Amino acid sequence: MLDELDVVTSRRGELEDMIEAATENDDEDDRRIAMERAVSLPSRANTVKTLALALKTLNEASAPQGKKAQAQDRANEVASRFRPIGPPQLKAV
Numbered sequence: 001m002l003d004e005l006d007v008v009t010s011r012r013g014e015l016e017d018m019i020e021a022a023t024e025n026d027d028e029d030d031r032r033i034a035m036e037r038a039v040s041l042p043s044r045a046n047t048v049k050t051l052a053l054a055l056k057t058l059n060e061a062s063a064p065q066g067k068k069a070q071a072q073d074r075a076n077e078v079a080s081r082f083r084p085i086g087p088p089q090l091k092a093v
Contacts, residue, residue, distance in 0.1 A: 005047055008039055015039050 008015065016036065023032035037043060
């Protein structure tokens, strides 16, 4: 997606010329306006913002656990090796 964004940014003049050529016989300007809006700066900026947010979310999702969580996991692992101790029992001798 970043490559596509780079192409749109670096060849914006060519794209505008192609849009003009493709819409010169149209009776209404709606299609030309929509196509120009698709390659406009705010549209490209929004695409970069969305990609940055997605990358941030992916990085946060794969972040390692904190120290407390890691210590608790290790404690649970060690504790699983021993059988649990039940409640105290009274025995008459």
